[in-house]
Amino acid sequence: xxxxxxxxxxxxxxxxxxxxxxxxxxxxxxxxxxxxxxxxxxxxxxxxxxxxxxxxxxxxxxxxxxxxxxxxxxxxxxxxxxxxxxxxxxxxxxxxxxxxxxxxxxxxxxxxxxxxxxxxxxxxxxxxxxxxxxxxxxxxxxxxxxxxxxxxxxxxxxxxxxxxxxxxxxxxxxxxxxxxxxxxxxxxxxxxxxxxxxxxxxxx
Amino acid sequence: xxxxxxxxxxxxxxxxxxxxxxxxxxxxxxxxxxxxxxxxxxxxxxxxxxxxxx
Amino acid sequence: xxxxxxxxxxxxxxxxxxxxxxxxxxxxxxxxxxxxxxxxxxxxxxxxxxxxxxxxxxxxxxxxxxxxxxxxxxxxxxxxxxxxxxxxxxxxxxxxxxxxxxxxxxxxxxxxxxxxxxxxxxxxxxxxxxxxxxxxxxxxxxxxxxxxxxxxxxxxxxxxxxxxxxxxxxxxxxxxxxxxxxxxxxxxxxxxxxxxxxxxxxxxxxxxxxxxxxxxxxxxxxxxxxx
Amino acid sequence: xxxxxxxxxxxxxxxxxxxxxxxxxxxxxxxxxxxxxxxxxxxxxxxxxxxxxxxxxxxxxxxxxxxxxxxxxxxxxxxxxxxxxxxxxxxxxxxxxxxxxxxxxxxxxxxxxxxxxxxxxxxxxxxxxxxxxxxxxxxxxxxxxxxxxxxxxxxxxxxxxxxxxxxxxxxxxxxxxxxxxxxxxxxxxxxxxxxxxxxxxxxxxxxxxxxxxxxxxxxxxxxxx
Numbered sequence: 022x023x024x025x026x027x028x029x030x031x032x033x034x035x036x037x038x039x040x041x042x043x044x045x046x047x048x049x050x051x052x053x054x055x056x057x058x059x060x061x062x063x064x065x066x067x068x069x070x071x072x073x074x075x076x077x078x079x080x081x082x083x084x085x086x087x088x089x090x091x092x093x094x095x096x097x098x099x100x101x102x103x104x105x106x107x108x109x110x111x112x113x114x115x116x117x118x119x120x121x122x123x124x125x126x127x128x129x130x131x132x133x134x135x136x137x138x139x140x141x142x143x144x145x146x147x148x149x150x151x152x153x154x155x156x157x158x159x160x161x162x163x164x165x166x167x168x169x170x171x172x173x174x175x176x177x178x179x180x181x182x183x184x185x186x187x188x189x190x191x192x193x194x195x196x197x198x199x200x201x202x203x204x205x206x207x208x209x210x211x212x213x214x215x216x217x218x219x220x221x222x223x224x225x
Numbered sequence: 226x227x228x229x230x231x232x233x234x235x236x237x238x239x240x241x242x243x244x245x246x247x248x249x250x251x252x253x254x255x256x257x258x259x260x261x262x263x264x265x266x267x268x269x270x271x272x273x274x275x276x277x278x279x
Numbered sequence: 280x281x282x283x284x285x286x287x288x289x290x291x292x293x294x295x296x297x298x299x300x301x302x303x304x305x306x307x308x309x310x311x312x313x314x315x316x317x318x319x320x321x322x323x324x325x326x327x328x329x330x331x332x333x334x335x336x337x338x339x340x341x342x343x344x345x346x347x348x349x350x351x352x353x354x355x356x357x358x359x360x361x362x363x364x365x366x367x368x369x370x371x372x373x374x375x376x377x378x379x380x381x382x383x384x385x386x387x388x389x390x391x392x393x394x395x396x397x398x399x400x401x402x403x404x405x406x407x408x409x410x411x412x413x414x415x416x417x418x419x420x421x422x423x424x425x426x427x428x429x430x431x432x433x434x435x436x437x438x439x440x441x442x443x444x445x446x447x448x449x450x451x452x453x454x455x456x457x458x459x460x461x462x463x464x465x466x467x468x469x470x471x472x473x474x475x476x477x478x479x480x481x482x483x484x485x486x487x488x489x490x491x492x493x494x495x496x497x498x499x500x501x502x503x504x505x506x
Numbered sequence: 507x508x509x510x511x512x513x514x515x516x517x518x519x520x521x522x523x524x525x526x527x528x529x530x531x532x533x534x535x536x537x538x539x540x541x542x543x544x545x546x547x548x549x550x551x552x553x554x555x556x557x558x559x560x561x562x563x564x565x566x567x568x569x570x571x572x573x574x575x576x577x578x579x580x581x582x583x584x585x586x587x588x589x590x591x592x593x594x595x596x597x598x599x600x601x602x603x604x605x606x607x608x609x610x611x612x613x614x615x616x617x618x619x620x621x622x623x624x625x626x627x628x629x630x631x632x633x634x635x636x637x638x639x640x641x642x643x644x645x646x647x648x649x650x651x652x653x654x655x656x657x658x659x660x661x662x663x664x665x666x667x668x669x670x671x672x673x674x675x676x677x678x679x680x681x682x683x684x685x686x687x688x689x690x691x692x693x694x695x696x697x698x699x700x701x702x703x704x705x706x707x708x709x710x711x712x713x714x715x716x717x718x719x720x721x722x723x724x725x726x727x728x729x730x731x
Contacts, residue, residue: 069370071502073506095372107364121291123372
């Protein structure tokens, strides 16, 4: 359960949004909408605790995320504009290290299964720098399968993805929601999950 | 003590007046800088507030 | 979910950074070559008299080591910052200070340790005695990690800024002066026959202090810089 | 408040200079050159003190997230840097006739030089970060780090210096004449007041720059007209 009350955020001296209130319960999907520069990314980064809000609180199960700290981080996964994968490593190494840092012990079978599900069969041990943009994004998305975080925070997850991958993404999200997960995302492309009403939050 | 003697500082004129002169110079430069900064920001604010009126 | 121990986290991170460094060997080699070239330039600049060179050697080697470690600082966080891995590190549900410490240690192993290993050869160039070379190595072993740690704070503060390289030197070099003084002082003490141990223990004290505080300060600086 | 400080600073300067040059007698050993002391000592002391105040303000700003104290810290930095420079300059001019050298690698001089570098680092870091909040917090961290380091640096330099040479010349221990003391204190007060005045003026501009979007700014007298 994520609750946001009276949140305001500014970059430099420019006020992006203020008085923002919403909450998100398990099994719910929230799409953040808004024009370029309306503060979508800043909102997501504030939720991750990167940015200190000017006013307002972010509560996770009734407790402020600043106080929760590591406990909160253990329950979220954030996928930003940047893929957070290393060019010099291969997909397998990238995911193994990423999962290791997040505190999950992974055996290679699980990682390979996740990569195959995202359509990267045969590319597991290629250095990431030879993969295409879309394939790199898929490597980054594979992290979602390997974590047991309950809140997904996805910033433009569909950039560089082809039609097939977008469908796959919808599938992943709906599985996560069925398991009582929560998803917050931003996108400019249509992303509809069957059977779940997408809630929308418009930033101006 | 006459003025000539005073300024000669017993042979140390260059050092003594160099120190105090530099101090004076720095203080003046700093004051000018600060005042300049203030006028610039006030001018800017005046411009923006006028622009809003238009 | 089984949480990793801090040591486990430390070793994952160190191993990752070492693997990355090995896949980009050129960077490591460049720092080392820079160090060797700077040290070798001094005799060309001041003349080949053996006595003078012997007296200058500790200072020259230390200053060159300081400059070389400044040179490599830019790499410490910037690559991770650019590809987004640093963001993910901030979200690791364990202490960020531990990750930072791991990164600093790995960075020292690839940029500081080679300098220490190279130093005896350079000492011979300057006609140093075996005893003073020995002390030089110990002093460098104690001092260069401190340099890396102080430098890490600077690197974290200037993350993603234009002109970061020059700025980092301006911020970090004044703070490194004690290390330089005691490091070069230890070797000079051998040459002049006074007590070496006090210098080395002060270097050790600086190292312990840096070890205790800088990972935490660097983590704080990273959080500020990522805002 | 600013005019009040400015006036008293001016009065104190006039009084201080009068005492320094006309009342205070000529020193036996240093002749007239010792009069540099009247500007050198206050400036040096203040340059160090301002660093501590600045670091204190910066720390307050970092911990309690108060914008005003961060602004105050950044307003103090240029004044502190200029005073540190002035201290080095007057020290050199005093050192040349007294010690016969513009510069000696004395512990105090070296630390003062490093202090100047720390100030410059603070200013440079603050200037190169575009987001003012990040700039405040990052440079605050640097200021605190610097203030922790200053004692270590002073200690290490002193130690290093005594190893190299014991030639640090001190003001020979003549007890100071009363008028000299008076001159010194008046000048000290004058420089104090000057520093307060100038940083108050500077902080006002900084506030205006930062808060230019706020409502009250556009209602200011100076801007309407």
